[in-house]
Amino acid sequence: MTSTSDERPLLRVRGLTVGFPTAAGTVDVVKSLDFDLARGGALGIVGESGSGKSMTSLAIMGLLPKGAKRTGSIEFDGTELSELREREMQAVRGDRIAMVFQDPLSSLNPYYTVGTQISEAYLSHRTGVTRRQARKVAIEAMERVHIRNAPRRVDHYPHQFSGGMRQRVMIAMTLSMEPDLIIADEPTTALDVTVQAQILDLLAEIRRDTGAGLILITHDLAVVSEVADHLIVMREGDLVEQGAAERIFCDPQEDYTRMLLDAVPRIDDEIGLLRTAAVETGTAEEDR
Ligand SMILES: Nc1ncnc2c1ncn2[C@@H]1O[C@H](COP(=O)(O)OP(=O)(O)OP(=O)(O)O)[C@@H](O)[C@H]1O
Ligand SMILES: [Mg+2]
Known part of the structure; x- marks a missing residue:
């Protein structure tokens, strides 16, 4: 293998568009998205409900709902996924x-x-x-x-x-x-806050230990701040802002990102406090 193949991102998405046909024509719910995921990197996709986060991940997995139309390029480890037959895509899904x-x-x-x-x-x-x-x-x-x-x-x-x-x-x-890539779509939303923090710790640990890339999808910026090193912020199918997680937290460029960030300190404190309480009382997640 040449060294260039290792420098290539694990995932390279260009012009990804997902649309649904309606009586009034096709409505795009993901609009010409461009982003990369570095090898071993952790990408957070954030945005409010309906912004196209799940459709983006389902497009990568080749699991879009019937009727959805996808265009653009999704290159995974040098392979263009949109050119694969369903059988080949199944192998990618199970294995990689x-x-x-x-x-x-x-x-x-x-x-x-x-x-x-x-x-x-x-x-x-x-x-x-x-x-x-x-x-x-x-x-x-x-x-x-x-x-x-x-x-x-x-x-x-x-x-x-x-x-x-x-x-x-x-x-x-x-x-x-x-797998080489794990996509977690709101993996903690159904869990209470203490348990959420533990599952996020686990995802971060797995990523560290296995070197797998991670895409973490959530509407909650406090959640991604625990795990992701790079963020993309979505709104109504558009990519509003992207960059290093730290930069977006310290210096958001868009009002929409600032609005999402406004909710963070409160939730963050809550998770931090509950985690401390769980450690002190020894009630970290129950074994049942
Ligand atoms: N089968 C479908 N037919 C038509 N529109 C759909 C279909 N599935 C999803 N949509 C629309 O696509 C848009 C994006 O949906 P998506 O599920 O990606 O949002 P999301 O960002 O994951 O939201 P949430 O945070 O609620 O999970 C939404 O407006 C949704 O109504
Ligand atoms: Mg979703």
Whole structure:
């Protein structure tokens, strides 16, 4: 491999547009977006509800809803994703890009143990792996996301886990695939504030340890400030502002970004206080 391939960004998006046909013509909900994600980088996508954050991530995953029209270029590790056939895209999704959604319950099957689900996900993308090996991978992945008693918990069902623990199971499933890019779309919105902070710490830790790129999508600037090093700010499908996270926090150039930032200190304090309280009382996330 030449050195230039390593200097290329992991993800290079140019002119990404997503539109939906309506009686009055096509309405674009993502409008000619340009951004890069460096290798091992963490990109935050922020913006209010309906700004096009999820459509952007679904476009990258090749999972846009029926009827959506996508144009522009999405280059992932040197491969133009829009030129791939569905079968090739499926391989990219399983192996290289993984997604963590807002609501872990809707992504987990209530009738199977979490161990079976992590193992099945792993087996479906690996050949020549035995069930016993897959179970071992599942236990290791659960340990990596700090689920206590993983060898026992692996045989439990989703309803036997709390919301935060279920999100950890989803992240374990993602990890067992060893992806190069993890896209987390509002991964903490359904969780209470203490647990939110723990899941964010976990995502930051995983990114550090595995070197995977991370895209974190949220409407909450306090949330991205914990994890992202680069930010893009979206509004009504447009990219309003982008840059180093620190720069955007210290010196936002747009009124819209300032408005989003106005909500930050309060929420940030809350997370900070709750985290301190959890550490002091030893009530960091419950093991259930
Ligand atoms: N299947 C669809 N058909 C038509 N329009 C859609 C469809 N799905 C989403 N949209 C529109 O696309 C726009 C962007 O939606 P998107 O889900 O990307 O927003 P978001 O930034 O993720 O918001 P949230 O923070 O609420 O998740 C919205 O205006 C939404 O109404
Ligand atoms: Mg969304």
